[in-house]
Amino acid sequence: MIDLKEELKKYEPVLEVDSVEKSIKSDEIKDIMDLLQYISENK
Amino acid sequence: MKCPNCNYAFENSNICPNCEIDTVLFAKTTLVSGRLYNKGLNQIKAGDLSGAIESLIRSIEFNKVNSHSRNLLGLVYFEIGMIGDALKHWIISANYDKENNLAEEYIKRLQDDTATLERLNDAVEMYNQAIIYLEQNSGHMAIIQLEKAVEYNPKFLKAQNLLAVMYLVQEENRRASDIVKKVLSIDVTNELAIRYSEALNINGDEPEKANIVVKEKTLFQKLHISKIIALIVGVLCTVAAFEIFIIPSSSTTQLDDVRIASSQIEQQYQRILAERDEYLQHMIEEVERLKELNVQLNVEREQELDLYIRMSQINIVLPYILEELYEEARYIIDSINMQDFPWELLQSIEMIREEIYQRIEYNNE
Numbered sequence: 060m061i062d063l064k065e066e067l068k069k070y071e072p073v074l075e076v077d078s079v080e081k082s083i084k085s086d087e088i089k090d091i092m093d094l095l096q097y098i099s100e101n102k
Numbered sequence: 103m104k105c106p107n108c109n110y111a112f113e114n115s116n117i118c119p120n121c122e123i124d125t126v127l128f129a130k131t132t133l134v135s136g137r138l139y140n141k142g143l144n145q146i147k148a149g150d151l152s153g154a155i156e157s158l159i160r161s162i163e164f165n166k167v168n169s170h171s172r173n174l175l176g177l178v179y180f181e182i183g184m185i186g187d188a189l190k191h192w193i194i195s196a197n198y199d200k201e202n203n204l205a206e207e208y209i210k211r212l213q214d215d216t217a218t219l220e221r222l223n224d225a226v227e228m229y230n231q232a233i234i235y236l237e238q239n240s241g242h243m244a245i246i247q248l249e250k251a252v253e254y255n256p257k258f259l260k261a262q263n264l265l266a267v268m269y270l271v272q273e274e275n276r277r278a279s280d281i282v283k284k285v286l287s288i289d290v291t292n293e294l295a296i297r298y299s300e301a302l303n304i305n306g307d308e309p310e311k312a313n314i315v316v317k318e319k320t321l322f323q324k325l326h327i328s329k330i331i332a333l334i335v336g337v338l339c340t341v342a343a344f345e346i347f348i349i350p351s352s353s354t355t356q357l358d359d360v361r362i363a364s365s366q367i368e369q370q371y372q373r374i375l376a377e378r379d380e381y382l383q384h385m386i387e388e389v390e391r392l393k394e395l396n397v398q399l400n401v402e403r404e405q406e407l408d409l410y411i412r413m414s415q416i417n418i419v420l421p422y423i424l425e426e427l428y429e430e431a432r433y434i435i436d437s438i439n440m441q442d443f444p445w446e447l448l449q450s451i452e453m454i455r456e457e458i459y460q461r462i463e464y465n466n467e
Contacts, residue, residue: 076226
């Protein structure tokens with residue numbers, strides 16, 4: 060049977076249009092190459 | 103050789119002296135990113151949108167500038183109602199790759215159709231508001247918001263799933279079942295919808311679902327990647343055109359009527375809530391009053407019991423008098439606490455006491 064409290068943990072707020080710009084700025088957009096570069100720079 | 107990242111020409115090394123990228127590794131990650139893009143595309147063809155999102159996100163993790171993956175991920179997000187996430191990926195894509203990028207076209211289409219954009223964003227806001235209501239244990243208000251959200255955007259799968267949960271909890275299984283079927287017709291591997299479908303014991307439509315997948319495979323197998331993207335864009339354009347040109351003004355009026363009715367229901371619900379709170383407060387006060395009364399009655403009852411016990415002590419004295427044990431009778435009668443005794447009883451006790459004292463005096467003589 061579905062447990063509402065447990066089920067609700069799976070639902071999080073969805074990004075609204077007004078917050079897109081902020082989300083892009085706050086996101087650390089990284090891929091594997093960025094990570095490898097970061098690791099090699101900090102060796 | 104030319105660096106695949108910055109196009110700088112160099113020799114005798116795998117590391118680009120300009121951007122310090124390992125060109126061999128860069129080529130490999132680009133290849134993996136491309137393969138994941140293809141996988142995501144195939145998953146979309148099979149109606150597996152959840153799987154496609156996973157693959158496309160992984161594709162971007164291998165190569166963040168893969169604009170094909172970003173644009174397709176944006177389209178999938180758009181398709182399932184996550185308009186903010188769609189825009190976010192298109193904006194990032196357009197920023198990385200400014201030449202012939204479909205992302206710019208998608209953004210422009212949305213910006214040109216502000217009514218649709220607002221409607222889709224309103225649906226997201228309502229869904230987010232529903233989550234807030236649920237955190238405040240206002241299930242009914244959450245349902246109202248979710249019903250409006252899916253009315254504004256029937257393809258908003260997160261809102262549909264949450265509404266299905268709410269119906270499930272309220273044991274409105276038929277409504278929950280309709281929603282789950284709708285979600286699975288858009289995203290056949292939607293984990294939550296599959297779970298709810300199991301909870302609802304939906305299995306009558308399994309062959310239908312399988313048919314949908316097979317049909318989509320047959321259709322998409324004939325198309326190339328660019329055609330599929332063009333097809334999705336075409337669908338978006340059709341939807342936009344339909345909204346602008348075909349839906350008559352009466353629909354807008356009907357929508358307004360629904361909005362007004364919905365607002366009235368909300369107000370009525372708030373009024374009922376206020377009345378309920380007032381009634382609850384009244385009941386709490388009544389319970390407190392009854393508790394105090396009960397305490398008071400208990401005290402009075404204990405006082406009466408105490409008086410009765412003290413009054414009954416006089417009966418102990420009589421057998422001693424009959425046995426002519428006057429000293430013992432005097433000791434007992436003197437030790438009785440006669441506070442609050444009735445006046446008649448006090449007189450009787452006083453007569454008995456006088457008799458006992460006289461007998462003692464007589465015996466001593």
